[in-house]
Amino acid sequence: MTTQNATAEAEVRAAVDRLVEAVRTGDLATLKTIFAPDMVSFDIQPPLRHAGAATKQASWEMIFEAFALPLEYEVRDPTVLVDGDLAVVYSLNHMNATMNAGPKIDYWLRATSTWRRIDGDWIIVHDHVSVPTNFLDRTAAMDLLP
Amino acid sequence: MTTQNATAEAEVRAAVDRLVEAVRTGDLATLKTIFAPDMVSFDIQPPLRHAGAATKQASWEMIFEAFALPLEYEVRDPTVLVDGDLAVVYSLNHMNATMNAGPKIDYWLRATSTWRRIDGDWIIVHDHVSVPTNFLDRTAAMDLLP
Numbered sequence: 001m002t003t004q005n006a007t008a009e010a011e012v013r014a015a016v017d018r019l020v021e022a023v024r025t026g027d028l029a030t031l032k033t034i035f036a037p038d039m040v041s042f043d044i045q046p047p048l049r050h051a052g053a054a055t056k057q058a059s060w061e062m063i064f065e066a067f068a069l070p071l072e073y074e075v076r077d078p079t080v081l082v083d084g085d086l087a088v089v090y091s092l093n094h095m096n097a098t099m100n101a102g103p104k105i106d107y108w109l110r111a112t113s114t115w116r117r118i119d120g121d122w123i124i125v126h127d128h129v130s131v132p133t134n135f136l137d138r139t140a141a142m143d144l145l146p
Numbered sequence: 147m148t149t150q151n152a153t154a155e156a157e158v159r160a161a162v163d164r165l166v167e168a169v170r171t172g173d174l175a176t177l178k179t180i181f182a183p184d185m186v187s188f189d190i191q192p193p194l195r196h197a198g199a200a201t202k203q204a205s206w207e208m209i210f211e212a213f214a215l216p217l218e219y220e221v222r223d224p225t226v227l228v229d230g231d232l233a234v235v236y237s238l239n240h241m242n243a244t245m246n247a248g249p250k251i252d253y254w255l256r257a258t259s260t261w262r263r264i265d266g267d268w269i270i271v272h273d274h275v276s277v278p279t280n281f282l283d284r285t286a287a288m289d290l291l292p
Contacts, residue, residue: 040225040236042256046278048238048290049256079186081260081271086229088260090186090272092194110188110195112258112274114227114234125227126236128258130276132192133286140279140286144194 009080012087012115015122016078024071026064032057035124036116042128044109067105072096075111076146085117092146107131107142155226158233158261161268162224170217172210178203181270182262188274190255213251218242221257222292231263238292253277253288 015034022030035053043050043059050056063071078091090112098104114126132141161180168176181199189196189205196202209217224237236258244250260272278287 042236042258042274042276042278044279045281046287046290048254048278048287048292079272081232081262083230083232086227086232086234088232088234088272090188090260090274108194110274110276112188112260112272114236114258116227126225126234126258128188128236128256128274128276130188130256130274131279132188132194133190133277133288135191138286138288140284141192141194142279142284144192146194 005082005084008082008084008087008117011117012080012082012089012122013078015115016075016080016089019124020073020075023060023073024069026060026069026071028057028060028064031060033121033123036118039125039127041126042130044129044131066099067097068100087115087117087122089113089115108144108146151228151230154228154230154233154263157263158226158228158235158268159224161261162221162226162235165270166219166221169206169219170215172206172215172217174203174206174210177206179267179269182264185270186272188272188276190275190277212245212247213243214246233261233263233268235259235261254290254292 019034035056037053039053041050041056074094075091078089081088093109093111096106109131112128113124115122116125134141165180181202183199185199187196187202220240221237224235227234239255239257242252255277258274259270261268262271280287
């Protein structure tokens, strides 16, 4: 790996840490700075494709209203791939959060995010968040452990 | 975009075309050349994380045995992001295939793949394939259209 790419990887890991901290604390202002305006999200909830940072922001607002803060959200051992101004981060994440009106939600999800360095800042231009599908009964596999 | 990156994007699009053709025709030999030995797949079926090209290969073998070939599989308007030797491709894909012993499977999925150029060849080091989750009843959302 080049020195430039090693530096870039460190920058991306710092950006991931900022993202996780913002998710845990419900910090919408920081989240706003992390998602590109024209991002495309393949998010865990329908529809198939969420276009634009405003849609992503609205999803976070719903989550922060539905759950007790801070959210118990862990990003485990993220893998970071980087070249030049493009980076990919993937990891298994643990959501273990208590709904304000309802049960505790405890499951593991898969997250892949694509980042671009624009004017010196790393921002997310695409993400993909999911659980696997049990084809036999078409259920979402929310009981799996890493 | 630099000339180098434009050339790289064309190479990645050609590799995606080869991948799709191999999936349609059940061409395991070609698929073997496209996945990195140490790839990590967040695939549509459990477990959460499939490690290694051999596991991916076994999944394809199961699919090619279960379905009539050629598979009706469409990759719609893939977005390609590239810098240097790293690329990300994402798209909504249509699986519309007939099981040898069972019904037709017709649904849209989301696919994100991360590619590295190694010794001049673009290969997949990570992919993520899913449908969204309906949280209310924990079902897989397999009836969505783009």
